[in-house]
Amino acid sequence: MRADPKGLRYESGVRDVFEKRVALITGKGGVGRTTVTAALARAAAAQGLRVLITEIAEPDGDYTPLARIFGRDNLPVEPEQLEPGVKGCVLWYRRGHEHFFHRVIPVRALVRAAMRSSALRKLLDSAPSFREMGVFNHMFALAEEKREDGEPEYQLILIDMPASGHTLGLTGLRRRLLELMPTGPIAQVLDDGRAYFVDPKVTGAFVVTLPETLPVTECLELIEGLVEHGTPVGGIIVNRVLVDPFTTDERAALEPYAEENLYGIARFKGIPNSAKALKKLKESTDQPIHEIPEYPLQEDSLIDAISKILDDRGEAAA
Amino acid sequence: MSVSVAEIVRTRRVIVCAGSGGVGKTTTSTAIALTAAQQGRHVLALTVDPSRRLAQTLGVDRNLPEPTAIPAERCIKAGIEPGKLEAWMLDPGIVADKFVHKFAETPEEAARLTQNRIYKQVSRMIAGMQEYMAMEALAGFVKEDRYDLIVLDTPPSRNALDFLYGPSRLANFLDGRIFQLFLPAERRSFIRRAASRMVNGVNAAIFGAENYAELQDFFVSFSSIFTRMNRNATAGLEALRNPEDVAFLLVTSPATEALTDAFFFRRKTLELELPFRGFVLNRSQAGADGRVHPTAEIFGGKANDVQLSALAKLQALGLIEEAAVIRDRDLLAHLFEEAGEDAFAIALPNLPMGAESMEALITLGAVLAENDGAEAA
Numbered sequence: 268m269r270a271d272p273k274g275l276r277y278e279s280g281v282r283d284v285f286e287k288r289v290a291l292i293t294g295k296g297g298v299g300r301t302t303v304t305a306a307l308a309r310a311a312a313a314q315g316l317r318v319l320i321t322e323i324a325e326p327d328g329d330y331t332p333l334a335r336i337f338g339r340d341n342l343p344v345e346p347e348q349l350e351p352g353v354k355g356c357v358l359w360y361r362r363g364h365e366h367f368f369h370r371v372i373p374v375r376a377l378v379r380a381a382m383r384s385s386a387l388r389k390l391l392d393s394a395p396s397f398r399e400m401g402v403f404n405h406m407f408a409l410a411e412e413k414r415e416d417g418e419p420e421y422q423l424i425l426i427d428m429p430a431s432g433h434t435l436g437l438t439g440l441r442r443r444l445l446e447l448m449p450t451g452p453i454a455q456v457l458d459d460g461r462a463y464f465v466d467p468k469v470t471g472a473f474v475v476t477l478p479e480t481l482p483v484t485e486c487l488e489l490i491e492g493l494v495e496h497g498t499p500v501g502g503i504i505v506n507r508v509l510v511d512p513f514t515t516d517e518r519a520a521l522e523p524y525a526e527e528n529l530y531g532i533a534r535f536k537g538i539p540n541s542a543k544a545l546k547k548l549k550e551s552t553d554q555p556i557h558e559i560p561e562y563p564l565q566e567d568s569l570i571d572a573i574s575k576i577l578d579d580r581g582e583a584a585a
Numbered sequence: 586m587s588v589s590v591a592e593i594v595r596t597r598r599v600i601v602c603a604g605s606g607g608v609g610k611t612t613t614s615t616a617i618a619l620t621a622a623q624q625g626r627h628v629l630a631l632t633v634d635p636s637r638r639l640a641q642t643l644g645v646d647r648n649l650p651e652p653t654a655i656p657a658e659r660c661i662k663a664g665i666e667p668g669k670l671e672a673w674m675l676d677p678g679i680v681a682d683k684f685v686h687k688f689a690e691t692p693e694e695a696a697r698l699t700q701n702r703i704y705k706q707v708s709r710m711i712a713g714m715q716e717y718m719a720m721e722a723l724a725g726f727v728k729e730d731r732y733d734l735i736v737l738d739t740p741p742s743r744n745a746l747d748f749l750y751g752p753s754r755l756a757n758f759l760d761g762r763i764f765q766l767f768l769p770a771e772r773r774s775f776i777r778r779a780a781s782r783m784v785n786g787v788n789a790a791i792f793g794a795e796n797y798a799e800l801q802d803f804f805v806s807f808s809s810i811f812t813r814m815n816r817n818a819t820a821g822l823e824a825l826r827n828p829e830d831v832a833f834l835l836v837t838s839p840a841t842e843a844l845t846d847a848f849f850f851r852r853k854t855l856e857l858e859l860p861f862r863g864f865v866l867n868r869s870q871a872g873a874d875g876r877v878h879p880t881a882e883i884f885g886g887k888a889n890d891v892q893l894s895a896l897a898k899l900q901a902l903g904l905i906e907e908a909a910v911i912r913d914r915d916l917l918a919h920l921f922e923e924a925g926e927d928a929f930a931i932a933l934p935n936l937p938m939g940a941e942s943m944e945a946l947i948t949l950g951a952v953l954a955e956n957d958g959a960e961a962a
Contacts, residue, residue, distance in 0.1 A: 297607025297840050329849055372790045381787045394707075430607070447706050451793020512902075517895035529879040530903030563905050 273422055275314045281557055281577045283501050285311050285423060287471045289410055289463055290501065291438075293428040294475035295485050299506040301332045302566070303475050303559070304427040306573035311423050312352025313578050319346055319409060319421040320355045323402050323429055323437075333427045336566065346409070346421075356409070358426065360401025364391050366408040367401070371452040399440045400453065407460045428472075434489070438464070438472070438498040464498065471501025474554075478508050478545040487551055502555035503548065509534070509541045510560055590931050590956045593862055594621050594734075597832045599727065601737045601825065602865075604836035605846060609867040613836045613933065614738040615642060616949035619663055622670035623950065626733040629726060630672040631719060642946065645672045650679050663947055671732075675719055681708035684721075703803040724824050825859060832862035837920075839869055839913050847923050863929040864920040870906070871913035871932035872952075878903050931956050 275285055284290050284307055292304040308320040322333045322342060330340040337349040344362055346354040368378045381387055391397045412420035428434045441457050441464045448454055462469040472493050476486035486503060493500050513521070513535070525536060549556060562572045593600065594617055602614035611632065618630040629652055630643070645653045652673035660667045682699055689695035698704060719737060726735055789797050825831050835850040847864055854861035879899050881888050888896070913932065920930035933952055936945045 295607050296605055297838060299840075330845060335845070368791070372787060377783070377787055377790075380783065381791070384784070384787075387784075387787070387791075443706070447703065448793060448796040451796045452791060453793070453796075512898045513895060514891075516891045517898065520889075520892045520895045521899060524879070524883055527883070528874065528876050529883070529899070530876050530906050531879060531899040531901075533906060534902040535899060563908065 273316060275316070281307065281310070281473075281502075281504070283471065283555065284473060284577075285314055285316060287423065287469065287501065288419070289406065289424045289426065289470045291426050291428050291434070291470070291472040291498075292475060292504075293434040293472055293489065294430075294504075295482060295489075296430045298475050298477050298482055300475040301336065301427050302570055303504055303506055303573065304333065304425055305336045306570045306577055308353045308425050309350070309570060309574035310578040311425070312350070313574065316352070316422045317420065318353045319424045320349065320353055320427070321358045321406070321409075321424060322427040324357045324359070326357050326359055336570065354421070358402045358405045358409075360392070360398045360405065361388075363401035363404030363406075363408070364388075364397075367404045367456060370456065396440055396444050396447070399437050400444060402437065403440060403460065403463075404456065407456075407463060410463065434472075435492045435496065438493055438496040440464075442496065467499035467501075471499050473501045473504055475504045475506055476548070478505055478541040478548070480540075480544050480547075483544045483548045483551075486548065490552065490554065500554055502557060503552065504557045504559065505545060505548070506559045507561040508545065508558045509538045511538045511542065513538075588862055588927060588929055590863060590865075590929055590953050593832045593834075593929075594953060595624065595626075597734065598732075598830040599723065599735050599737065599825065599832070601739065601831065601833045602836050603739045603833065603850065607840070608836050608838040609933075610836040611642075611738050612946065612949065613834075613865050613867055614736045616933075616946050616953060617834075618670060618672075618734070618736040619665065619946050620950040620953045621734045621736070622660075622665045623663065623954070625666065625669065627668075627731075628670050629732045629735045630670070630738065631722065631726075631735055632672070632674055632738040642943070643670075643672045645674070647674050647676070649673070649676075650683070659943065663943060663950075673722070675722065678708055680722070698806055701803060701806060703799060704807070720825075727824055727830075828860035831860050833859050834863050834865055835861075836865045836867055838867045839909070839916055844916065844919055844923070847920055851923060851925075851928075861928055863931065864924055866913070866917050866920055866930065866932045868935040869913045869917065869932040870910045870935060871917040872934050874934075876906075876910075878907070929956075 273286065275282065290307070292300055292307065294300045304320065308318050311318045320333070320342075322331060324331050324334075324341065326341055326344045328341065331342070333355075334340055334342050337355060342355045342357045344356060344359055346356040349355040365378075365382060368381050372378045372381060391401065406424065406426070409421060410419070410424055414420050428437070441461070444457060445454055457464075464470070474486050474489055474493075476482045490500055490503075521535060525532060545558075557577075559573055559576055562569055564572055600614075600617055602610050602617070604610040614632070615630055618628045622628045631652075644656050644659050652671040654668050655665075655670045655672060657667035660670060663670075685698050685704075686692070686695045689698060699708075719739075723735060723737060726732055785797075792800060825833075833854055835847060837846050851861055879896060881893070881896060884892050884896075917930060917932050924930045931953075933949055936948060
């Protein structure tokens with residue numbers, strides 16, 4: 268067995284997710300990223316980890332799909348228990364700015380003045396990279412929270428990342444800001460939090476995708492972008508993998524009817540395409556690939572089913 | 586009187602396709618552009634989608650400074666008179682430079698500004714810049730009357746209308762008060778000077794003294810340009826409120842929280858006084874396609890063991906497919922209800938050939954063009 272500082276209870280297919288302090292779950296829209304993030308949280312909690320599930324949102328914005336999984340419109344700013352072993356909160360740029368001000372401005376009264384300054388707030392809300400900087404600072408502060416015994420408050424922070432383009436906006440933050448301001452307080456914070464951007468022992472991006480041509484291409488492009496930013500990529504999670512129930516003989520027996528207007532034919536023909544896309548993915552990358560089979564289930568039981576697959580207790584090694 | 590998608594495609598001058606990521610928004614907006622062009626309208630497909638799929642599908646280079654006609658052979662293949670369909674992928678850097686040149690007092694000033702170190706760093710990544718540029722370009726083309734129809738493919742976002750806040754975020758950035766923050770003290774009023782010493786102290790603590798000086802320089806240099814850009818951003822949004830010319834469509838898919846998305850979109854467009862005209866349920870199996878469940882009869886009455894076991898498995902897959910059909914029809918019915926009096930709800934099929942191909946676009950276009958009735962397909 269591997270060295271196991273977190274004391275994970277089981278061997279697991281996605282152990283590499285659980286071993287990070289911060290896991291960025293990313294991927295293009297519609298691939299089931301949010302469902303997978305929720306399932307990872309449940310599986311990690313089953314491993315005995317103290318999990319914090321987060322997303323980049325405002326606490327009073329419109330509903331988010333992640334919050335709805337937990338029966339609410341928004342996640343709170345202060346972490347709250349969402350289900351056993353899983354707390355949740357938003358990563359909110361304004362909270363991050365506040366943390367940052369406390370770090371760099373020595374006088375409390377000045378921090379309050381800074382937070383009240385509408386001009387400064389507007390700048391930080393809307394100027395290039397400052398929003399992302401705030402999101403990072405909030406995450407950084409949560410990751411550094413300690414319990415009384417000195418252990419981290421959250422052993423695993425899962426971030427349901429926004430779609431591909433915005434994900435790269437966040438992961439590229441450090442280099443962009445350092446180019447803009449190579450020295451000074453912002454550079455200092457980025458240096459202090461460097462591990463959360465680049466250290467594969469601390470952080471990892473996991474790309475969720477589907478076994479289809481376009482999602483596979485976009486997944487590979489996203490990984491390329493992440494690597495370019497120096498973001499450690501932890502692996503790929505392929506969602507909704509179709510299992511082929513047919514033997515070669517059975518396939519041949521049905522082939523003459525492949526053009527007929529029958530229920531089942533679309534899937535009969537779709538399965539090989541899906542397998543082809545998955546094969547292409549495997550040939551195009553060295554990243555570890557985790558497969559999640561397709562379940563014809565509704566949300567909550569779907570999350571349960573996926574979390575069990577991710578947890579993989581069949582090979583329990585407790 | 587309910588409106589149809591075919592009528593929207595025939596009559597509007599601007600169609601805005603919004604929707605969260607991964608629902609096939611780019612495909613849908615391209616199919617709409619293609620359909621209108623097939624009918625002889627002069628169409629521009631405008632996209633601010635960072636994935637830039639549209640350009641690849643249509644065979645247009647990325648990062649071009651101007652809209653470009655789709656290559657003639659692709660047009661002919663799609664039944665379009667060459668020249669009728671153009672596409673433009675907005676490159677934020679190029680468009681930002683264009684703006685500086687447009688608004689600077691002299692070419693020398695423009696050259697000086699575009700060489701500024703901070704400008705070079707930030708011009709392509711100012712929050713909302715892409716959205717702002719799209720709005721700006723849209724308003725410009727409408728004013729010039731260059732096209733019969735412009736189809737805007739909005740950037741993907743969780744909230745279908747986020748892109749509308751892009752310009753307001755940018756307007757925030759350009760807000761006068763931010764400049765005040767960075768203006769040197771001697772340019773401020775007497776009363777503000779005392780307060781500004783404290784502000785300067787805070788700013789220096791946040792940005793670092795050396796960066797702060799450079800930021801000040803940047804903001805002062807750009808204040809006039811930014812003020813002019815700001816005014817145009819607001820004009821762009823105003824132009825989208827005209828119900829005669831503009832239609833907002835929400836593209837969604839069964840894989841997303843389609844109903845919740847639809848509800849929010851409808852409410853938001855009402856709030857913002859934008860002409861909402863329809864839901865497009867993409868990749869749906871709601872269309873009546875006459876599929877039947879397979880039985881042993883397909884083998885002509887006598888089937889061997891392999892055929893029978895294959896059939897049993899096919900039937901099992903068939904049940905999953907049928908469940909999806911029922912789910913999608915249900916979804917479409919709900920969308921139809923939610924659409925109300927002056928909007929449509931339509932289902933587009935999930936295409937086996939891959940939605941990015943020209944064949945797929947032509948097929949989708951045909952569905953759109955035929956959908957002239959008030960009833961959903």
